[in-house]
Amino acid sequence: MKNQLFTAIKLSLACFILLVVIYPLAVLGIAQFTPNKGDVAFVKVRDKIVGARQIGQVFTQNKYFWGRPSAVNYDSGVSGGSNKGPSNPDYIQTVQARRDTFLVHNPSIKASEIPAELLTASGSGLDPHISLQSALVQVARIAKARNHSTEIIQKVVINSLEKSPAGTPFVNVLELNLALDRL
Amino acid sequence: METDLLGIVATFILTILLAWPLGKYISAIYTGAPHWSDKIFGGIERLFYKIGGINPKLEMTWQESLKALLSINLIWFLFAMFILMNQGWLPWNPDHNPSMSPDLAFNTAVSFLVNCNLQHYSGETGMSYLGQITCLMFLQFVTAATGMAACAVVFKAMREQTSQKLGNFYTYFIQSNTRILLPLALVVAGLLLFEGVPMNIEGKANIHTLEGNAVQVARGPAAAMVAIKQLGTNGGGFFGANSSHPLENPTYWSNAIESISIILIPIAMVFALGFYLNRKKLALVIFGVMTVGFLALIAPALYFEWQGNPAIDHLGVTQTLGNMEGKETRFGTTLSTYWAIITTVTSNGSVNAMHDSLMPLTGMSALLGMMINALYGGVGVGFLNFYVFIIIAVFIAGLMVGRTPELFGKKIEAREMKIATLIALLHPFLILLGTGIATYVAHQKPDIGWLNNPGFHGFSEMLYEYTSSAANNGSGFEGLGDNTPFWNISTGIVLILSRYIPIIGPVAIAGILAKKKHIPSGAGTLQLDTLTFGILMFAVILILVALAFFPALTLGPLAEHFSLK
Structure with a gap:
């Protein structure tokens, strides 16, 4: 031994x-x-870092596209999901409250048009993307907040689509918002 | 979803196409005959033998191999405990993360030592870079190599006619590192780097976001660790959110590379057996049984994730992408569900979506993958678990036809059967006993604060934690508040028992069989490489697992499924 x-x-x-x-x-x-x-791939605007390409961040202003809900509030010093089970009544209430908040900020949208992924938290809490559908339902709000036509905002979304072989097209929220600021 | 389905089918087929030549290569290495790889790795291995004072030609008995295995594991355990409990003041800790408490260090050291990687901490706040690399990543290599070396001893025993000498454990171990794990890890790490996985030595970055919030961005030497965590069926991530973290798994392609890495070596080990014993048909039968089981788990899982959550349907929103809670947009439901099943059938345990938020019956598929723990299984140990099922199937077949059961011309007698049965029963025993005790405690103290979800799902959280520990898997229903002395110590004990006993058992059976007199096969010999025996093996697995776990699954995922409206 x-x-x-x-x-x-x-x-x-x-x-x-x-x-x-x-x-x-x-x-x-x-x-x-x-x-x-x-x-990490940092993104700069006028030589100042405003985020990392792969890391989502909090957007609450009406003039920006919002990302998905985050269990860690996009604090990228940590990471994690909500770990809520599908049958948890508190969880369903949370999703319902998010739906209602969204409807208040986007009065032209009907509940049946909201994709569920925009109301549910990602696994990492740092998801940098939203689906194309999740972006399109926010176009009217942003057009109004920025005094642009919806066609222009829509064009920005389409131009920002990620080239990924994944079946569902999606956009990077930070890049999309930077494109908006460049309008 | 159709595109993504095509993607996972292509990924799976590509994995098999890569595993076949890799299996041939692994077999050639363990055979020990001169090989082209000697020219590349022979020099460095001779240095290893010199430093360790090892004679690579010296063959060992199965007892000597196990002693060597356990001694080296003991050294690693002590080393890991030291690093984890002292990383706070040791160098290379740019974020000033603290040392671990004794119970958390015990759990973490054991869980990485047994190739499980249950993580009751979060990488960003719970580990220094020194700890991640010198302790955790080190163990991710050497414990995978340990499992492969034990498997090589069993391979050798199955091939020998009558012998006590089963090769040199140290040689198998060193070559698993130098010739298999290290080159593959370098390739995978390189590919991941170009997909954007970070590999640097600086601490967290402080930045201001576009809306002006001050946040930190965690980074560090991740790529090196992510590669081996997947290849070695370890699963312990660099970041807390594991492979759902956009830095640990940034793109569709990184996801494909990591998905392939998860099951590549487990499948290659089955093919290696076929090449090693020159019984390719038997390897294909075993692979077939595993694959049928795998497909039976993934099909319902995909169905239920695509359907989405009925409770969310009632809110009147559209759920075309399926159940997206806990999932990342860039992967969606299909790629996440594929990952959830391959990571649980292989004892890998890394996740790219949060399993706690899977639909109840998807969670059940993940649980079943770990309860069987031999559909591909962990590197090396997956086949050892399957070997136990083979022994039991051969024995039952023998009883059915009224002949003494034999495996490759060796009689299987009472002693071997006792060991095999003990191993087969240990797994459900540890899981159900642990879950039973935890459920009792949670019931007695409802405000203990372990559970993140009420009702049936809360029970599933506890069942999952012990199943993951006993399968040395490492994934979790992470809502469980598991960084407490109760969970750290109880799962730590389950981890130790469920790693070493299922290694010792099959190696002992194989060693005892190898020593026996060889009986040439005749007309009455049971043919293993047939469809009939494949079906029998499948039935044995199904019956053993269903009998043991069905009641527990009824209380957890099944009850939740039927109550979900």
Whole structure:
């Protein structure tokens, strides 16, 4: 047994050098060839960072597209979902309250037009995207808040569609809102 | 949804196409015959043998292999406890995250040691970069290699005519690291980097959002860890939200790469068996049984996620994308459901959607994947679990035709059957006992604050936690408030028992069988590589799991499903 423990310690040391020193350094080396050199893809407006491309953020103003609800309120120092089960009565009430809030801010929209994903929290709490449908139901509100025609806002949405092989088209909320600010 | 369905079918087929040559490669490595990979890895391995004082030619008995396995695991446990309880003051901790409490450190050390990766902490606030890389990622490599090495010992035992010598455990272990896990991890990490997974050493960034809120953005050396967490069926994520986090799994393609990595080695190990024993048809029968089980779990899961939540339908909103609570827009219901099932049939346990918010019967499919724990299964250990089912099926077949049961020309007798039965029963015993005790405590102290959801779903949360622990899976119904001494210690004990006993048992059976006299096969020998035996194996799995778990599933997901309006 004693011999085996010594072998185990020596073997672990060798593994440690290969797997904990050499391997991460190699990955760090490869990272230097990526567009962001291994860092998060930050988005700048006039040389000031306003967010990260892949990380969602809170939007509450009427002139911006809103993202999905977040269990961590888009605090990207942490992450997580609501972990609410489908049968939880409190959860259904929360979704109902979100629906009502949405209807107040978007009076031209009927409840049956609201996609459920706009009222349900994502898994990470940092979902940077909304579905195309979720963006389109907000167009009228934004057009009014910005004094633009709905056609112009709609065009911004269509131009921002992500090129992903996923079946449901979606848009990045931060990029969409930056495009709005550039109008 | 049709496009996404096509996507997961293509992903699954691609995985099988990659697993076939990988299985051939793994088999060639464990055979030990000269191979082209010697030129690349031989040098570094000789260095390993020199440092460790190991003679790679020296063959070991099954008892010696197990002693070696347990000794090295003990060293890793002590090392992990030290790092986790001291990471607060150790270097490379840019976010000043604290050291772990003893019970949380025990749970975390054990859970990474047994290849489970149950996480009762969140990466962003609970781990230093030093801890993530030197402790957790280290264990993600070496524990996967441990499972593969144990599996290689069983492979060897199945091939030998009459022998006590079953290869060198250290050689299997080292080669699993150097020739299989490390090269694959480098490739996967490289691909993920170009999809946007971060790999840097700086702490959280402080930024102001477009609306002017001050927030932090967590980052760090994630890519290196994400690659091995998937390949080694570990599942322990760098960030709290695991692979639903947009930095851990940013795009459709990163999701596809990670999905492939989750089941690649588990499937390749089955094919490796076929190449190693030169019984490819048997490997295909085993793969067929696993795949039928897998499809039977995923089909209802997809159906119920697509249907969405009836309680939300009543709110009058449109639910065309299905049940999106806990899911990410870039994955949608289809890719998330595929992941939920592959991660639970393989003991991986990483998630790209929150399982607590799955529809009740989808949650049940995930639970069943872990209750069976041998449909593909964990790297190495998945086949060991399946081996137990094979022994039981052979025994039952023997009883049915009235002959002494044999496996590859070796008689299966009382001693081997006792071990196999014990292993098969240990799994439900640990899950149901744990859930029973927890339910009693939660009932006695209703304000204990464990459960995030009332009623049947609350029961499912507790059932899921013990099932995940006993299957060494690591996913969770994360609403459960599990960072308490009760959960940390009780699941820690379940983790230890359900890792080592199901490794020791099959290795012992295989070792005992290998020593026995070989009987040449004749006309009356049971043919294993047939459809009939495949159906029998499937029936054995179904009956054992249904008998053990059906009552518990009735109280949890089934009751919730029927009460959902």
